[in-house]
Amino acid sequence: MSVVGFDVGNESCIVAVARQRGIDVVLNDESKRETPAIVCFGEKQRFIGTAGAASSTMNPKNSVSQIKRLLGRKFSDPAVQRDIQSFPFKVTEGPDESLLIHANYLGELRTFTPTQVLAMILSNLKSIAEKNLNAAVVDCCIGIPVYFNDLQRRAMLDASTIAGLHPLRLFHETTATALAYGIYKTDLPENDQINVAFVDAGHASMQVCIASYKKGQLKILAHSYDQSLGGRDFDEAIFKYFAAKFKDEYKIDVYQNARACIRLRAACEKLKKVLGANPEAPMNIECLMDEKDVRGFMKREEFEQISLPILERVKGPLEKALAEARLGQENIHSVEVVGSGSRIPAIIKILTDFFGKEPRRTMNASECVARGCALECAILSPTFKVREFQVHDSFPFSIALLWKETATDSGSGGTENQHSTAVFPKGNPIPSVKSLTFFRSGTFSVDVVYADAGDSQIPAKISTVTIGPFQLSARERAKVKAKVRLNLHGIVSIDSATVEYSKKKAKKTNIPAVETVYGALSSDELQKAIKKEFEMALQDRVMEETKDRKNAVEAYVYDMRNKLHDKYEAFVTTSEKDELIAKLQEVEDWLYEDGEDETMGVYVAKLEELRKQGTPIEERYSEWTERTPAIDQLDYCINSFRAAALSNDSKLDHIELAEKQKVVSECCEAEAWLREKQQQQDALPKYANPVLLSGDIKRKTEALDEFCKPIMTKPQPASPKGQTPGDQSQASELQNQGEDGPVESMAHEGSQVSPATDAEPMDTD
Incomplete structure (x- = not known):
C-alpha cells in the first residue's frame, strides 16, 4: 500500500513518500525536487511537468499552466476573467458556465476541462512516485487550499480518479504544514497549549491558520485567506x-x-x-x-x-485569523512562514510588525505541504505505524440546509414556507455527521447551500437532495431522518435517510436520497474522461518508445563507426568495413532527412538492417575476448579431476579404480577435443568466423563436471561396528577435509564462472 503525499501547486508540484526512516521528497526524471505544473500539447504527444516547461517557450499557446486557479470555477467569476487575460492559452465558456481550454493536439483543435488537465498533471506525479517506489501508487493524500469550495474539492477528486489515484484525504495545505511542524516536536506541553500562526504566502494566494498544540495533538483554531494575493x-x-x-x-x-x-x-x-x-x-x-x-x-x-x-492587503487575512481564533497578538507563541512569497522582505516586515515578533523559517518553505500530506497518509494508512498524534481540522465555511413546507407537511393551513437550518457552522470539525428530522407526507427536496456566500468566488448552492418516495396512507405523516455528512475531504452530502411512520409501531425503513451536485461531473462524463486520458497516455507511450527506437538507431550508427576504427578493426575485412561504413553514413543521412519523423516500426526495421551487417563483427570480437577465460576454466577442470583420480590420496580409497579410470578417460577426451579445436582456431585470422566458440567450451566444461563430480565426491561408507570414538573422529575429519579439499575447490577456483555453476554445491556428507 502506497503512502504518498502530493502538493499540487499553482506553479509547481512536489511528491513526498513515507519510508520506515521518515518522509522523503521524491526526485523527478531530471533529478529535481519540484516539477512544473504545466501541460504542453504537441503535434504528436503531450509534454507534462519538466518536459512541458521546456516546450512551453516554443509553443506558448498550447501550454496550459496555473490550472489550479481554474478548477471548479465559473466562466463569469471575476477572478477567472482577470486570470485568463494573462494566459497565453485560450479559455472559453462551456455548458453551465464551465470552462473549456483550447489547444492544438495531434494536429487538430481540441478542448479540455480544467479537471482533465489537472488529471494529466496528477498522472505525471503518480508516475514519478511509482518510479521512485518501484511499486504501484493508488492511495495518497493531496493538499488543497483551505478556500476550495465543495465543487472544487469534488473536481480534485474527479481528477484523481481519472489519474488512477485514490485520495485517502484532501488535506488543507495550512493544516498539512502545521502537522509537518508539530509531529516532530518533543517539547509540547502536557496540559497547557501553545498557539502558532502559519502564514503560507504562495504563488497565487495567501493562507493563514492559527494552530494550538498539546502533546500528541494539533487543533486548528482558525483559517483565513486571500485567494488572489500571491x-x-x-x-x-x-x-x-x-x-x-x-x-x-x-x-x-x-x-x-x-x-x-x-x-x-x-x-x-x-x-x-x-x-x-x-x-x-x-x-x-x-x-x-x-x-x-x-x-x-x-x-x-x-x-x-x-x-x-x-x-496593503497582507494584514487582512492576519487580522481575520486572530479574530476568529479569539486571540490577541500576545497569545501567539511563534509565527512560521512558508511559501514562495516568504522570500519577499516587505512581507516579512509586515508580519513582524503585526505579531510583534519576527517570523521563523524552521521548515522547508516549498516542501512542508507535501511532507505534511505524506504524514497524514501514513496516519490514515494501516501500512505504517506513526507516532500517536491527533489532527483536529476545521471547516472554513458555514453550511446550511434549505427546504420548503406546504400546508400538508406542517399540519396547518397557510401557504408554502421556506425554512433553513445551519448544520455545519464555520469552524466545524472535520469530519462530522449531523442528523435532521422532517415530518413529511411524501417525497421532498432539500438544498445544501453556503450560509454565508458573501465571497463572490463561492457559489450559493452546492446540491439538491431528493428524499423519497415512501408509502403513506391517507392523511398520514411520516418522520424522516436524514444523515448529513461532512467527510474528510470537506465535502457535504446527505448520504442516507430513514422513514418512521407515526401511526404504526416504530419501525425505521431506508428510503432513497438522490443527490444532484451543481457543476459536478456525472458518472458517464467521468468514465469518458478516464477513457480519454487512457488514450492520450497510450499515445504518449507510443511516441516515447518511437523516440527510444530512433535514438537507438542513431546511437548504433555512432558507436559502430567508432568501434570499426578501434576495437573491431582486426575483426573485419577491408571490404566489409568499407561497406558497413557506407551503410552507416547512408542511415545517418536518412535520420536527419526523410527519417526525421517516422513510425516506430520503421526505426526497428532500420536497426535490424544495420545489425545484420554489424552483428557478425561484434560476435567475432566477443568470441575472442571470452574464448581464453573459457579455455582456462576447462583446462583447470580437466587437470583437477584427472589429478584427483590419479592421486594416492587415502581419502579417495573408497572410490573404485574402474570409476576413477572413467574420470581419467573423460578428461583425456575433453582435452583432445580442446586441443584439436584450438589448432583449427589458431590457424584462422581474427576476421574469420571462429570454429572454437566460447559457448561450446562452457558446455564441454559443464558436461565434464556433471560426469566427474558425482564419482569423485562419492561419500565414504558408514563406519563398521566396534570402531573406537577416536576412529570415528578421524573418519569425520577426513570427510570434512574432503569437503574443503581439492575435489571441492576444483569447481570454484578463480573469478570465472565455475564448471558447477548450475549444479548444486558438492557435499561429501
Missing part, C-alpha cells in the same frame, strides 16, 4: 513596469507576442527572487522581441513602491 501578483507588477519601460525605450510591445510575454514574466520572477536577498537587481534578455536585446534595473525600494497596493 507571488505571481508581485511578478505581474514587475512585468507591467518593464513592459511599459521597454515599450518606451525599445519601441516593442510584449503584449503582442505570447512568447515574449512568457520570457519577460520568467525574468521578472527571477528578478523578484534576487531582490529578496539583494538591494538591487539587473534584468538582461537577449532577443526578447523583434531581435532586440533589452536591459533593465530595479532597486528593492522601487519594487516595494510598485507593489504597495498588494502589500
Whole structure:
C-alpha cells in the first residue's frame, strides 16, 4: 500500500513518500525536487511537468499552466476573467458556465476541462512516485487550499480518479504544514497549549491558520485567506513596469507576442527572487522581441513602491485569523512562514510588525505541504505505524440546509414556507455527521447551500437532495431522518435517510436520497474522461518508445563507426568495413532527412538492417575476448579431476579404480577435443568466423563436471561396528577435509564462472 503525499501547486508540484526512516521528497526524471505544473500539447504527444516547461517557450499557446486557479470555477467569476487575460492559452465558456481550454493536439483543435488537465498533471506525479517506489501508487493524500469550495474539492477528486489515484484525504495545505511542524516536536506541553500562526504566502494566494498544540495533538483554531494575493501578483507588477519601460525605450510591445510575454514574466520572477536577498537587481534578455536585446534595473525600494497596493492587503487575512481564533497578538507563541512569497522582505516586515515578533523559517518553505500530506497518509494508512498524534481540522465555511413546507407537511393551513437550518457552522470539525428530522407526507427536496456566500468566488448552492418516495396512507405523516455528512475531504452530502411512520409501531425503513451536485461531473462524463486520458497516455507511450527506437538507431550508427576504427578493426575485412561504413553514413543521412519523423516500426526495421551487417563483427570480437577465460576454466577442470583420480590420496580409497579410470578417460577426451579445436582456431585470422566458440567450451566444461563430480565426491561408507570414538573422529575429519579439499575447490577456483555453476554445491556428507 502506497503512502504518498502530493502538493499540487499553482506553479509547481512536489511528491513526498513515507519510508520506515521518515518522509522523503521524491526526485523527478531530471533529478529535481519540484516539477512544473504545466501541460504542453504537441503535434504528436503531450509534454507534462519538466518536459512541458521546456516546450512551453516554443509553443506558448498550447501550454496550459496555473490550472489550479481554474478548477471548479465559473466562466463569469471575476477572478477567472482577470486570470485568463494573462494566459497565453485560450479559455472559453462551456455548458453551465464551465470552462473549456483550447489547444492544438495531434494536429487538430481540441478542448479540455480544467479537471482533465489537472488529471494529466496528477498522472505525471503518480508516475514519478511509482518510479521512485518501484511499486504501484493508488492511495495518497493531496493538499488543497483551505478556500476550495465543495465543487472544487469534488473536481480534485474527479481528477484523481481519472489519474488512477485514490485520495485517502484532501488535506488543507495550512493544516498539512502545521502537522509537518508539530509531529516532530518533543517539547509540547502536557496540559497547557501553545498557539502558532502559519502564514503560507504562495504563488497565487495567501493562507493563514492559527494552530494550538498539546502533546500528541494539533487543533486548528482558525483559517483565513486571500485567494488572489500571491507571488505571481508581485511578478505581474514587475512585468507591467518593464513592459511599459521597454515599450518606451525599445519601441516593442510584449503584449503582442505570447512568447515574449512568457520570457519577460520568467525574468521578472527571477528578478523578484534576487531582490529578496539583494538591494538591487539587473534584468538582461537577449532577443526578447523583434531581435532586440533589452536591459533593465530595479532597486528593492522601487519594487516595494510598485507593489504597495498588494502589500496593503497582507494584514487582512492576519487580522481575520486572530479574530476568529479569539486571540490577541500576545497569545501567539511563534509565527512560521512558508511559501514562495516568504522570500519577499516587505512581507516579512509586515508580519513582524503585526505579531510583534519576527517570523521563523524552521521548515522547508516549498516542501512542508507535501511532507505534511505524506504524514497524514501514513496516519490514515494501516501500512505504517506513526507516532500517536491527533489532527483536529476545521471547516472554513458555514453550511446550511434549505427546504420548503406546504400546508400538508406542517399540519396547518397557510401557504408554502421556506425554512433553513445551519448544520455545519464555520469552524466545524472535520469530519462530522449531523442528523435532521422532517415530518413529511411524501417525497421532498432539500438544498445544501453556503450560509454565508458573501465571497463572490463561492457559489450559493452546492446540491439538491431528493428524499423519497415512501408509502403513506391517507392523511398520514411520516418522520424522516436524514444523515448529513461532512467527510474528510470537506465535502457535504446527505448520504442516507430513514422513514418512521407515526401511526404504526416504530419501525425505521431506508428510503432513497438522490443527490444532484451543481457543476459536478456525472458518472458517464467521468468514465469518458478516464477513457480519454487512457488514450492520450497510450499515445504518449507510443511516441516515447518511437523516440527510444530512433535514438537507438542513431546511437548504433555512432558507436559502430567508432568501434570499426578501434576495437573491431582486426575483426573485419577491408571490404566489409568499407561497406558497413557506407551503410552507416547512408542511415545517418536518412535520420536527419526523410527519417526525421517516422513510425516506430520503421526505426526497428532500420536497426535490424544495420545489425545484420554489424552483428557478425561484434560476435567475432566477443568470441575472442571470452574464448581464453573459457579455455582456462576447462583446462583447470580437466587437470583437477584427472589429478584427483590419479592421486594416492587415502581419502579417495573408497572410490573404485574402474570409476576413477572413467574420470581419467573423460578428461583425456575433453582435452583432445580442446586441443584439436584450438589448432583449427589458431590457424584462422581474427576476421574469420571462429570454429572454437566460447559457448561450446562452457558446455564441454559443464558436461565434464556433471560426469566427474558425482564419482569423485562419492561419500565414504558408514563406519563398521566396534570402531573406537577416536576412529570415528578421524573418519569425520577426513570427510570434512574432503569437503574443503581439492575435489571441492576444483569447481570454484578463480573469478570465472565455475564448471558447477548450475549444479548444486558438492557435499561429501
